[in-house]
Structure formats: structure tokens, C-alpha cells
Amino acid sequence: xxxxxxxxxxxxxxxxxxxxxxxxxxxxxxxxxxxxxxxxxxxxxxxxxxxxxxxxxxxxxxxxxxxxxxxxxxxxxxxxxxxxxxxxxxxxxxxxxxxxxxxxxxxxxxxxxxxxxxxxxxxxxxxxxxxxxxxxxxxxxxxxxxxxxxxxxxxxxxxxxxxxxxxxxxxxxxxxxxxxxxxxxxxxxxxxxxxxxxxxxxxxxxxxxxxxxxxxxxxxxxxxxxxxxxxxxxxxxxxxxxxxxxxxxxxxxxxxxxxxxxxxxxxxxxxxxxxxxxxxxxxxxxxxxxxxxxxxxxxxxxxxxxxxxxxxxxxxxxxxxxxxxxxxxxxxxxxxxxxxxxxxxxxxxxxxxxxxxxxxxxxxxxxxxxxxxxxxxxxxxxxxxxxxxxxxxxxxxxxxxxxxxxxxxxxxxxxxxxxxxxxxxxxxxxxxxxxxxxxxxxxxxxxxxxxxxxxxxxxxxxxxxxxxxxxxxxxxxxxxxxxxxxxxxxxxxxxxxxxxxxxxxxxxxxxxxxxxxxxxxxxxxxxxxxxxxxxxxxxxxxxxxxxxxxxxxxxxxxxxxxxxxxxxxxxxxxxxxxxxxxxxxxxxxxxxxxxxxxxxxxxxxxxxxxxxxxxxxxxxxxxxxxxxxxxxxxxxxxxxxxxxxxxxxxxxxxxxxxxxxxxxxxxxxxxxxxxxxxxxxxxxxxxxxxxxxxxxxxxxxxxxxxxxxxxxxxxxxxxxxxxxxxxxxxxxxxxxxxxxxxxxxxxxxxxxxxxxxxxxxxxxxxxxxxxxxxxxxxxxxxxxxxxxxxxxxxxxxxxxxxxxxxxxxxxxxxxxxxxxxxxxxxxxxxxxxxxxxxxxxxxxxxxxxxxxxxxxxxxxxxxxxxxxxxxxxxxxxxxxxxxx
Ligand SMILES: [Zn+2]
Ligand SMILES: [Zn+2]
Numbered sequence: 095x096x097x098x099x100x101x102x103x104x105x106x107x108x109x110x111x112x113x114x115x116x117x118x119x120x121x122x123x124x125x126x127x128x129x130x131x132x133x134x135x136x137x138x139x140x141x142x143x144x145x146x147x148x149x150x151x152x153x154x155x156x157x158x159x160x161x162x163x164x165x166x167x168x169x170x171x172x173x174x175x176x177x178x179x180x181x182x183x184x185x186x187x188x189x190x191x192x193x194x195x196x197x198x199x200x201x202x203x204x205x206x207x208x209x210x211x212x213x214x215x216x217x218x219x220x221x222x223x224x225x226x227x228x229x230x231x232x233x234x235x236x237x238x239x240x241x242x243x244x245x246x247x248x249x250x251x252x253x254x255x256x257x258x259x260x261x262x263x264x265x266x267x268x269x270x271x272x273x274x275x276x277x278x279x280x281x282x283x284x285x286x287x288x289x290x291x292x293x294x295x296x297x298x299x300x301x302x303x304x305x306x307x308x309x310x311x312x313x314x315x316x317x318x319x320x321x322x323x324x325x326x327x328x329x330x331x332x333x334x335x336x337x338x339x340x341x342x343x344x345x346x347x348x349x350x351x352x353x354x355x356x357x358x359x360x361x362x363x364x365x366x367x368x369x370x371x372x373x374x375x376x377x378x379x380x381x382x383x384x385x386x387x388x389x390x391x392x393x394x395x396x397x398x399x400x401x402x403x404x405x406x407x408x409x410x411x412x413x414x415x416x417x418x419x420x421x422x423x424x425x426x427x428x429x430x431x432x433x434x435x436x437x438x439x440x441x442x443x444x445x446x447x448x449x450x451x452x453x454x455x456x457x458x459x460x461x462x463x464x465x466x467x468x469x470x471x472x473x474x475x476x477x478x479x480x481x482x483x484x485x486x487x488x489x490x491x492x493x494x495x496x497x498x499x500x501x502x503x504x505x506x507x508x509x510x511x512x513x514x515x516x517x518x519x520x521x522x523x524x525x526x527x528x529x530x531x532x533x534x535x536x537x538x539x540x541x542x543x544x545x546x547x548x549x550x551x552x553x554x555x556x557x558x559x560x561x562x563x564x565x566x567x568x569x570x571x572x573x574x575x576x577x578x579x580x581x582x583x584x585x586x587x588x589x590x591x592x593x594x595x596x597x598x599x600x601x602x603x604x605x606x607x608x609x610x611x612x613x614x615x616x617x618x619x620x621x622x623x624x625x626x627x628x629x630x631x632x633x634x635x636x637x638x639x640x641x642x643x644x645x646x647x648x649x650x651x652x653x654x655x656x657x658x659x660x661x662x663x664x665x666x667x668x669x670x671x672x673x674x675x676x677x678x679x680x681x682x683x684x685x686x687x688x689x690x691x692x693x694x695x696x697x698x699x700x701x702x703x704x705x706x707x708x709x710x711x712x713x714x715x716x717x718x719x720x721x722x723x724x725x726x727x728x729x730x731x732x733x734x735x736x737x738x739x740x741x742x743x744x745x746x747x748x749x750x751x752x753x754x755x756x757x758x759x760x761x762x763x764x765x766x767x768x769x770x771x772x773x774x775x776x777x778x779x780x781x782x783x784x785x786x787x788x789x790x791x792x793x794x795x796x797x798x799x800x801x802x803x804x805x806x807x808x809x810x811x812x813x814x815x816x817x818x819x820x821x822x823x824x825x826x827x828x829x830x831x832x833x834x835x836x837x838x839x840x841x842x843x844x845x846x847x848x849x850x851x852x853x854x855x856x857x858x859x860x861x862x863x864x865x866x867x868x869x870x871x872x873x874x875x876x877x878x879x880x881x882x883x884x885x886x887x888x889x890x891x892x893x894x895x896x897x898x899x900x901x902x903x904x905x906x907x908x909x910x911x912x913x914x915x916x917x918x919x920x921x922x923x924x925x926x927x928x929x930x931x932x933x934x935x936x937x938x939x940x941x942x943x944x945x946x947x948x949x950x951x952x953x954x955x956x957x958x959x960x961x962x963x964x965x966x967x968x969x970x971x972x973x974x975x976x977x978x
Contacts, residue, residue: 107645107786111231114789119166119805120174120233122576127169127808134165134172135579137557137609138234139592140242141227142181143220144188149618149626149664150585151223152230152636153656156649156783157583157615157728159232163782164723165580166233167809173576174233175560177240178220180212182509182549183277183446189215189508205507212508216241226637231645231785233805240560242552243510250559251552252513252527254603259514259525263462264502270382271501273454274444275400275414279505280458282548282591283498286442286451293317293439295367297432298425300328300345303353312337312345312356313432315367317439318377319425320417323350323406324395327373329384332358334369348430349421350406359384376455392455398505400452414452459503459512459545467494469601470594479597479607482726483658486589486614493590502548509546516541554595557582557608568604578606583613586660613726616662618652623663639669646784647673653728653783654736675736676787679780682744683791686769689755694763695798698771703869705768706823708747711738712775713815719779720812732783739776746831747772753875770797775810826865829858829902830872836897836904837877843895843973844912851880852911855888857903896976914977921974928967935960 114120125131136158141151158174166172189212190200200208220241227234240247258264271280296319299311312328325347330337341358361384362371375385376394385392395402402409402417409417425431442451471494473479474487481487503512516523517533517540524530533540555563557579562570568577578600584593593612600608619625620632627633639648651669655662700709715738722730747769754765774797781788781804792804801807833856841848854877858866866873867884874882890896893909908914935956938944945953 106790107229107231110786110789111228114233114803114805115236117803117806119803120235121237122173122235122572123166123171123806125169125171129169130171132170133576134162134168134170135175135576136162136173136581136583137175137560137579138177139582139584139588140177140179140240140553140556141223142184143178143216143223143241144181144184145223147223147226147230147636149634149636151227152639152648153618153652153662154583154585154615155227155230155232156652157613157656157726158581159230159785160649160653160728160782161581161583161723161726162233163785163805164809166805167778167781167807169808171576173235175238175240176224176227176234176236177242177556177560178224179549179553180216180241180243180509182504182506182546183279185212185215186506186508187277187446200507208507216243229637229640229645230649233785242549242556246564247552247555247559248510249527250555250564251510251547253564254555254599255513255547255551256525256527258461258602263465264459264525265462266457266459268455268457269460269501270376270379270453271456271458272442272451273398273400273456274447274449275396275398275452276447276449277444277506278398280456280501280503281444281451282501282550285445285591287445287448288440289443289448291439291441293437293441295435295437296422296425297368297434298322298348298372299430299432300347300372301430302340303344303346306340306343309340311430312340312370313368314370314372316372317437318418319421320402320414321374321377321395322347322372322421323402323409323417324374324376324393325352325354325372326375326385326390326393327354327388328356328370329359329362329373329388330356330370331362331364332360334362334364336369348428349409349424355388355390357388359387377453379453382453382455394455396452396454398454398456400454414450458501459514461500461502461551463497463500463598466598466602467497467594470494470597473597473601473607479609480611482611482613486586486612489586490589490594490612494594497590497594500548502551503543503545504548505544506546509549510552512543512545512547514543516543550591550595553592554599555603557596557600558604563603573604577604577608579609581611581613582609583615585617586614587617589614611726616656616659619661619663621664621666623661626664634664634666639666643669643673644676644786646676646787649785650675650732650783654732656728675740676784678740678744679777679784679787680791682739682748683773683777683795685748686773687794687796690766690770690796692759692763693766693770693796695796696763696767698767699764700768700818700820701764703823703826704747704750704872705764706818706820707827708742708772709768709815709818710820710824711742712772712810713812713818716775716779716810716812716815735776735780735783739780743772743776746827750872750876770795775815777804778807778810781805781807822865825862826869829862829866830869830876832899832902833866833873833904834876836899836902837873837879837906839897840895840906840908844908844917846911848878850911851878853881853891853907854879855883855891855894855905855907856885857888857890857905858884858886859901860886862901894976896972918974918977921970921977925967925970925974928963928970932960932963932967935963 138158162172162174193200255264272283272286274281295315295317297313297315298319299313301311302309314328328345340356343356344353345356347354361380373381373384373390375382375390375392397403400414402412404410409420412420422431443449444451471491474490481490514523514525515530517536517538519538520533520536522533522535530540558573558577561572561577563573596608622632624630624632636648643651647669651672654668655665700706715734718734719731751765751769754761774795777788777792789804837852837854863884863886870882873879890905891907893914894905894907897904939956939960
């Protein structure tokens with residue numbers, strides 16, 4: 095049974111979440127500004143009602159919430175549609191187990207009572223994951239939550255089934271399916287799991303009915319001797335000269351005494367085994383195909399639980415494994431077991447219960463996909479639907495190209511029951527949206543198909559069945575205005591199962607695409623690079639992460655790790671630094687607010703170079719962030735925001751503002767306005783990713799507000815801000831920062847107190863010299879310099895340190911401050927030690943034996959260490975050089 099986990103909101107998060115919800119921001123918003131008529135909609139990949147929040151959801155839901163929150167701030171009428179999936183086989187398994195724990199069997203209580211038990215389970219546990227999504231701060235439309243078994247959804251599924259059935263896109267057929275004898279249902283190809291098995295090849299002798307040229311028997315090799323009970327032929331390759339004269343003759347199948355033909359088929363691999371293969375059409379997909387070509391009889395020897403059916407003497411009633419042993423023993427006894435070889439191969443197993451699947455002939459319903467997949471491929475080929483990262487486009491197209499008819503019936507009770515009705519009296523049958531009680535032809539009672547539909551059959555309608563399509567079709571108001579949706583974000587493993595099918599269904603039902611952009615997010619792996627799993631114990635629980643780092647810290651830290659790669663090696667340190675970042679934001683805001691005595695709410699105006707620099711940096715940041723959002727480059731977005739806020743705004747702008755806040759009244763007032771402006775803009779940029787901390791601060795910020803809450807405030811306008819772009823101010827202030835950093839680093843290197851005034855010389859190219867000279871006052875104050883010379887042709891003073899940075903050489907005079915002799919001795923010792931270390935790593939890393947045997951992580955680590963040692967060595971050598 096699923097554990098009931100209710101995430102305990104952090105005290106300051108829950109009230110904000112409730113306030114957003116009560117203010118109606120989670121429902122379709124009104125929209126404002128130039129994009130007010132451009133709706134933006136996302137449908138959440140419906141989590142299974144059996145699910146609890148895992149790292150995949152945490153990342154995927156963060157991505158979607160970030161997109162939807164930004165769109166809302168851009169003025170687009172947004173809605174993030176929420177719902178859950180009934181998850182057929184997975185829920186049925188859980189309820190089965192719950193009943194079994196109470197000593198009740200599903201078969202005992204019957205279908206109706208069992209389905210009621212499933213609904214009860216849904217009511218009790220189905221909302222667990224929705225509450226956890228709330229805990230993350232996700233701005234879904236909780237007022238209109240959907241469920242893939244709600245009445246309107248059931249009707250939508252039936253409408254599509256009936257439509258496809260009447261248009262010959264759904265048919266019933268006997269097929270070899272992958273059958274799970276334990277779940278007693280068919281399992282789709284892409285739901286099966288492959289497991290390597292150390293097995294055997296048994297060589298069995300089949301006597302010819304009449305000897306040919308002295309040949310008395312053929313030997314066939316098989317991995318599954320028990321299926322020989324159902325053999326209806328022996329095949330050889332037509333170009334295999336060894337057997338040419340036997341084609342057309344027959345063998346007498348041992349144990350069952352059946353006379354079966356020897357025939358030729360190009361499919362037979364001359365190299366495998368003896369070159370003759372036994373053919374069991376009912377229990378092997380390849381044999382099925384050969385049997386079709388040769389017109390062989392099909393004999394099903396297993397029942398639905400993989401026990402041998404009646405009519406096989408002592409073998410009847412045995413399960414697969416018992417039958418195998420018994421058949422081999424019988425062949426041995428008859429002297430017909432030629433020999434046995436070891437043979438490793440892979441077998442298909444059930445993804446639910448891990449039982450070996452049985453290729454089994456059964457009657458199933460299929461969707462003919464050939465017509466449907468053409469449209470689904472075209473809209474991706476022509477770019478109507480775009481994949482991010484782009485490489486997934488080809489994966490999607492390949493999947494479609496290889497798609498075979500889709501087996502949609504499942505032998506379960508929980509799910510959408512197939513809407514086919516049969517009259518056993520007169521043979522009438524039809525599909526119907528409404529239940530049929532009596533036969534329209536003869537009036538007898540009819541019965542409904544016992545099977546349910548594959549869960550993906552219902553999931554494929556998700557984007558439009560949640561928007562009113564069932565009753566009003568494409569005329570439903572929400573569909574008319576807001577379809578197609580904008581973004582679908584999902585994991586790569588359901589790209590074919592779900593994404594491609596939604597496109598096929600939408601192209602058919604809605605005559606258009608279901609979404610414009612598909613984001614395939616990286617798979618979250620454990621820190622060791624392996625999949626997270628309970629058995630390995632390397633999993634991470636997002637609920638714990640939210641408790642430790644706050645929802646904001648988890649969201650920002652996860653997005654930071656999104657690069658273009660397929661897998662994301664989870665790094666908890668990023669969440670820690672994101673939590674620290676949230677604190678940094680809080681502290682910066684507190685500093686600004688503590689310095690707002692007398693703040694007049696006037697317009698910002700960048701008058702001095704420092705203001706012009708930060709305004710210009712802000713304008714460039716907004717443009718860069720907008721561009722990254724267009725490609726869904728979340729890693730870039732978080733890194734840009736982090737470095738602007740922390741390195742530029744906090745480390746420099748706030749620091750550079752301190753003196754002005756204590757300055758003349760007009761200067762103080764202007765500084766306040768500009769600080770408030772930049773902080774406010776930064777909060778807006780950060781809000782989609784860190785909704786809580788930013789909203790909390792926005793509520794306290796004494797600015798003129800365009801919306802009562804940040805969630806509904808306007809996204810920074812890159813076009814308007816572009817007026818602030820000022821390359822000279824950026825260059826000037828970035829040079830000031832470089833020089834001051836160089837001076838500070840020199841102090842740290844030589845242990846010189848910040849209170850000691852220093853003499854500094856800066857060598858800088860022509861035009862920049864004037865730019866920098868104009869800011870000499872700033873450098874003097876920030877760097878605590880007594881003398882400052884700036885120019886293109888200044889000389890390096892004797893006994894001075896050197897720092898090189900882009901276009902600048904910064905010399906700090908050290909005479910009288912540093913004991914040069916002692917320093918030289920210390921550095922030389924350091925130099926020798928580092929050289930030894932470097933040699934050690936170089937030797938190790940050039941040793942082929944080590945490289946062949948060591949784990950890649952170790953090699954990577956040592957390579958990084960060597961680079962670090964070399965780097966330090968360079969630095970020490972440079973320091974030695976500057977001492978002369
Ligand atoms: Zn199973
Ligand atoms: Zn009838």
C-alpha cells in the first residue's frame with residue numbers, strides 16, 4: 095500500500111501559496127499588455143494516482159511552473175491544467191495486494207466490487223501527489239482538477255474508440271502478444287523489460303516419417319523445448335544444400351505423434367544450431383510469421399496462466415518450467431536428446447511483476463497506425479512541433495517509423511472498459527459510446543467486452559479531453575481560444591508511448607497539433623551516475639530536499655543542473671548553494687529596505703557611471719534570459735541570474751551605493767530609487783524559479799506596484815530596458831571592479847591590512863585609460879589607495895605585484911610592506927613541492943596500466959588534480975617573478 099505522505103509546508107511558504115490561490119492566479123488569468131490575447135497553456139503529464147513525488151516530477155514540475163509563471167508575468171492568459179492518471183495495471187496491482195492482505199481475492203468479490211475498491215483507493219491516496227505538487231509551489235489550476243476516469247473523460251475515450259472502430263482504424267485480430275501469465279494480460283512491446291538469462295540450447299531429434307537416403311531424423315536446436323508440443327513444422331533455409339532433398343517430406347513429432355511438414359523459409363539462419371528449426375506459430379512471433387507464409391496450423395498449448403492445456407497426457411496441467419523438464423526427460427528416455435549446450439540469451443519480462451512473458455496467441459484489439467503516424471511525423475518534420483533539445487526530434491521520428499499496430503486491449507478490470515457490445519443470440523456486434531442493453535437486431539440481452547483499454551489509449555486524449563472536447567468538440571470555448579497548448583514537458587522514456595500518441599490522436603480528433611514545444615528534460619540520476627532506485631538505496635526524496643533547502647532552493651538548484659545532456663547526475667551541493675542564494679536575496683533586500691528612510695517613490699534615473707553600469711547590465715541580463723527561455727535553456731537562465739544578483743548587484747552595486755546613501759539628500763534619494771528599481775526588476779526575473787522568497791520580499795517592498803502580488807506583476811521589458819544599454823559605463827565599472835579586486839587579492843596574498851593605504855599603477859590601452867581615469871575616485875575609495883596612476887605607457891614600479899586581467903595590468907607597490915627575501919624563500923619551497931606533485935600525477939596519468947584499469951571517475955579526478963597543481967605552480971612562479 096502506498097504510504098500517505100503529506101508534505102509539511104514551511105511556515106512562510108504556505109500562506110503565500112494560499113494567497114496566490116485565493117486571488118485566482120492559478121485559474122485562467124485575464125492577461126494584460128500586448129500579449130493579453132495570446133493564451134499560454136500547459137497540461138501536466140498526469141501523475142499516476144499510485145505515485146508519490148520523485149525527483150523526475152520535482153524537475154519536470156519545476157520546469158513547467160517556471161514556464162507558466164513567466165508567461166503569466168508576460169501578460170499572457172495562462173492555465174496549467176492538472177490531473178491524475180488512473181494507471182490501470184499499477185493501481186490494480188496495489189488494490190489486489192491491499193485485498194490480499196485482508197485475505198480477499200479479486201475473483202471472489204467480482205468485477206463491480208473490485209472497481210469500487212479501486213475508486214475507494216483513489217479517493218484515499220489519489221490526492222497525495224497533488225498535495226506534494228502544491229508543496230513545490232506549482233501554480234496549477236487546482237480548481238479544475240481532472241482524472242482520466244472522470245465521466246467526461248470516459249466518454250471522450252469511448253468516442254474515439256467508436257470513431258476509430260467505424261473508420262476501420264481499430265480491428266480485432268488473433269495475434270501473438272507478450273502475455274504475462276501472472277498478471278494474465280497482454281503487455282505492450284515497449285512495456286516489456288529484457289533480462290539476460292543463462293540458458294541452454296537443447297538439440298532434439300525429430301524422426302522422419304520415412305527415411306530419405308539413409309537419413310532417419312533431423313536435429314533441431316531450441317531454447318524452449320517445452321513448446322515442441324505445439325510444433326506444426328520444421329523449417330530450413332532454401333539455399334541450404336544439406337536439406338534440399340528433405341523439403342516437402344514430413345517428420346513424426348515425438349511425444350505427440352503429429353506428422354508435420356519440412357519446409358523452406360528464407361528467415362531460417364543457416365548458421366544457428368543445426369540449420370533446421372522447429373516452428374511453433376502460436377508461441378513465437380517469428381514462427382507465427384513463418385507459419386503464415388507456409389500455411390501451417392496453429393496450436394496453442396498453454397492456457398492463460400502458461401499451464402499446458404488438456405490433451406497432452408501427463409504434460410497437461412504442468413506449468414512452463416515443469417513441462418520443460420518433463421519434455422527433455424522424455425526425449426532423453428527415447429534416445430532423442432542429441433545434446434545440450436549452454437546458451438545465454440535475453441528474455442522479456444513483465445514490467446509490473448517481472449514474470450517471464452509468454453508469446454501467446456490471443457484475440458486482441460489493435461489500432462492500425464499506418465494512417466495515423468504519417469500526420470504525426472509530418473508536423474514534426476516541418477517544424478510545427480519543436481523538440482528541445484533538438485536531437486529528440488529524430489528519436490521521435492525513428493520511433494514513429496518503427497511503430498507497428500498497437501495492441502490496445504488489456505485483460506484487467508480497472509480502466510476504460512472496451513465499449514464493444516455483443517449479441518450471442520444473433521451475432522450482432524458494434525462499438526457504442528452509450529451502454530447498450532439489448533440487441534437492436536433481435537432484442538436479446540447483449541454483453542460488453544470484458545477487457546479494458548491500454549492506459550496510453552486514454553492518456554493520448556489528455557491535452558484536449560481536459561479542455562471540453564467531449565461535449566463540444568473543437569467548438570468548446572477553452573479549445574477555441576487556447577488550443578493547441580504551448581509546452582509539453584516530459585521524460586524521455588515516454589516519448590513514444592505518450593508524446594507521439596498524443597500527436598496522433600490530436601491530428602485525428604482536432605485536426606491539428608496538441609502542443610507547440612516539447613521539452614524532454616534530462617533524467618535525474620543518483621550522484622554515482624546510476625539510476626535512482628530503492629534497492630540500490632541511492633534515491634533522493636524531494637520532500638526531504640524541500641524541508642532542507644526550501645522549495646525555492648530545490649527548484650533553483652535543480653534547474654541549475656539542467657544542461658543539454660541526457661542525464662543529470664544529481665548534485666545536492668547545488669541545492670545548498672541555491673538555499674544560500676535565497677538567503678543572499680533576502681539579505682540584499684533587507685539592506686535596501688533598511689536604507690529607505692525618506693524614500694520618495696520617484697522614478698529611477700541612472701545618473702552616475704555606477705548606476706549606468708548596473709542598469710546596462712540589467713538590460714543585457716533581461717535580453718539574455720529572454721533568449722534562453724526561448725530555447726528552454728534553464729541552466730543558462732539560473733547561472734545568469736545567479737551571477738548578476740550575487741556578483742554584480744550584491745558584491746559591487748550595493749557596496750558602491752553605501753557611500754551615496756550617506757551622501758547629500760538628492761544623491762541619497764536617487765540612489766534609493768535606483769536600488770529599489772534594480773532589486774524590483776531582479777525579483778521579477780527570479781520569481782518564476784524562486785516564487786516564495788521573491789513574493790515575500792515584493793510584499794514588503796515600498797514600490798509603486800503594477801500588481802498586488804509579484805505572481806501577477808509584469809515581466810521586465812527587454813525593449814524598454816534596452817535604452818539603458820551603455821557600453822562605456824559597463825567597460826568603465828567592470829575595469830574598476832577588476833582593479834579593486836586585484837588590489838584586494840594582493841592584500842590577501844601578502845597579508846596586508848585593508849587599512850594600509852597602497853600605491854597602485856594601472857597600465858591600460860588608450861581609450862580605456864580615459865574611461866578608467868574618470869573613475870579614479872571610486873578605485874581610491876574601494877581599494878584604499880594613496881596614489882593611483884593610470885595610463886597607456888606607465889612603467890612597472892620596482893618591488894611591485896602584477897595582476898593581469900582583460901586589457902589591464904595592475905601593479906601594487908610592495909616596498910616596505912613585504913619582506914622580499916623571506917617571501918622568496920617561502921615561494922621557492924612552495925614551488926618545489928608543487929613541481930613534485932605535478933610530476934607524480936603526470937607519471938600516473940601517462941602509465942598505460944593505470945589508464946586501462948582505473949575507473950573513469952578516478953582518472954577524471956586525477957586529471958583535475960593535475961590541472962589544479964599546474965595552475966597553482968603557474969601562480970607561484972608568477973609571484974616569484976614579480977618579486978624579481
Ligand atoms: Zn505481470
Ligand atoms: Zn441479437
